[in-house]
Amino acid sequence: MKFEQYNISPDIKESLAELGFKRPTDIQFKAIPSILKGEDVLAIAQTGTGKTAAFAIPILHVLQQQQERRHKPKHLLQCLVMVPTRELAIQIAGVFSEIGKYTDLSILGLYGGVEQDDQVKQLRKGVDILIATPGRMFDLIHQQHLDLSFVRVLVLDEADHMLDLGFNKDIVDVKKKLPRKHQTLFFSATIDKKIKDLAYAMVYNPIRIQISPQDPVSKNISHAVAFVEMDDKRFFLERLVKEFPDTRILVFVRTKVRAERVQAAMKRVGIDSLCMHGGKEQQDRLDVMDQFRSGQVKMLITTDVNARGIDIPDVDYVVNYDLPDVAENYVHRVGRTGRGVKKGQAVSFCSQEEKPLLEAIQKYIGKEIREMAIDKQSYRETLALSEETPNDNWRLLLEQEMKKQEKPKGKKKK
Template sequence: MSFEQLRLIEPVLKALEHEGYSTPTPIQQQAIPFVLDKKDLLGCAQTGTGKTAAFAIPLLQLMHEDQQASRKGPRNIKALILTPTRELAIQIQESFTAYGRFLDLKSLVIFGGVSQHPQTEALKRGVDILIATPGRLLDLISQNYITLRDIKYFILDEADRMLDMGFVHDVKRVIIKLPEQRQTLFFSATMPPEIQTLANAILRNPAKVEVTPVSSTAETITQSMYFVNKNDKRNLLLHILKDKAIRTALVFTRTKHGADKVVKDLNKAEITAEAIHGNKSQNARQRALSNFKSQQTRVLVATDIAARGIDIDELTHVINYELPNVPETYVHRIGRTGRAGAKGMAISFCEGEEKPFLKDILKLIARDIPLVTEHPFHNGDNLSAPVQRPAAPKPKQQHPRDKKGGFSRNRQGHVAPREHKGNGGSNGNSSGNGQPRHGQQRGHQQRERSASK
């Protein structure tokens, strides 16, 4: 299917051609027709599937048609896109600018952490489309710089992350201020009960589109696992980054302090690195992200909340310096690479205390991760203590298991959780991530030891 087949108008098609896009992703194929038919939409899709374009493209077209049908007057905010983080808000605004370059529609992004004056001045000049984070939006509403009475289109993006970050109450305060007659588009990577309840409350007979369940990882991503002592992680990271084929690497830590420490170690070893996390100013975060995108900085070290919404062309490597304690976060992290059919590599470090996190990850993704042992810092001994899985009915037929630990190693040298009946192979899902991009993964090659179960 091509974008032409989605009933898009010429100015939008011209903008997409200018961006080099010709084929819509699965979520775009499903969502765009529903949005153009002015239906409410419930979209279950994670970052990297092209969901921003799935709502931005048809929304621009609808607003252009509204504009053509009405007499020209002052610009009032007609569309509100609410998103959890500043980085994601900025990237959404960049998408609206790109796809709407041949339309007479003005968009503005507002977020906290910076002076509100430039934002309020832009609001005074008139805005059609407002992209906002909840806190700054409510601040400016309370100061009477913004009214939502003319909103015709409302998009709530990354609703589950709103919940994770404690923004659901603010989101509800915004929704109360919206006109009842509107078109609402609701996107979330996962649907926990509170988010499902919120969706049911604000959507009217919605169409539902769903792509790439959160438990799946893209087939274009080569995953590998390194068992290492906690004190050797620094040296292992430096060892891996000796490979000059790793042009860019996004490194994840669980804490802000950990991110700063990794950056300090890398810079000391003359590897350019910067960190983004909640303690950094907005200007510092944007500068670090810009330097990374332009490859002035080779390594960007991030915490999970700060990295939400990061969209970087041709990112070759994601490195989990510390495994996340929420298994779905692993899928989100490694999904930053291997996008739109391009190849990528996800490298993860696991020390003894992270065994339970690895067990949960393997259970979620339902596939093996190759274990790399041929490196100077391999230590499997600290993972030999038993790991207890939740109790489950005993299968009729048991396969031999590694009695010493909670992980079995198959004949290909992969790490896998102890399996109960029904667990195991790859789900075979592919994300269809994002828009077409060029670039090939240049991997850090390591030999893998074979071990039998």
């Protein structure tokens, strides 16, 4: 079924066509009809499945219909989307704005790290859909700039991450401020007892949708691990960048101090890179994301602040410079590549002391990550690498790993 066949607003269909949305993804196909009916939804879907549009499309349609039934257009806050991070608030507000650009609905991303004056001015003018982080939202509620008493749709996105960040009480408190009768849409990448307990406390007789294949990682991603000593990782990252100069690379490190140090190491060898972590001012973070998305700079070094839910188009490689302390974060990190129908590569540098983390990751994803074997000669060459002595061994190794992991076509021989 194509979007043009859906019983949704022609204005929304027009914007979907311009965005290249022809057919719904699995989560969109299963969620949109229930949301249009006003049913509560509990959806479990891995990153990159199109879940933002799964709730944005029907919400925009329903609110536009409500607006058109009124004699005079009046912006009244009727939809609240709660998200765990500023970057997600900005991204999701952008999705709503793109899909709803031919409607008269007013959309606002509300988050901290920036002055509140412009946000307050827009709230006074009137907002139909608010995408908010808990901190700034409660600040403005307490200052009496924000009224949730007319909200008819509550969306909790990346609910598992909100729990990880300690927003459980905030979610419960928001629920108390809404009208007794409202629709709740609960979206999470993972499901466990904590998530279930929260979900069933929030939703009423929900439609449960689960898009979670046995392999939690997209089949479009090829994985490889290289055993590299901690102090040598910067040389291997340098080599990777120089051998793949036109690729977009997202590098994950464990701490913000580490991110700054890796960026400095790349600068010393003439490689431009961007750095992003929670210690950066919000405007700096926005500028960094704009530069990386536009392709002005091909490499972004970041902490796990960018591992959840952020849609960065056309990332060719995810490099786990440091393995994550939490195995689940491996899935979120590598999910930044191989999105939609595109192929992606995930390369992890594993030092001797990180081997227990690698074992935990392999247990979590249910399979071994193929080792990209580096012989002693190639290892020594990498440490001595310079622009005057190019070597294609690493390029060949990476290309071989991709070919090995591609499924053979045709029927298997009996």
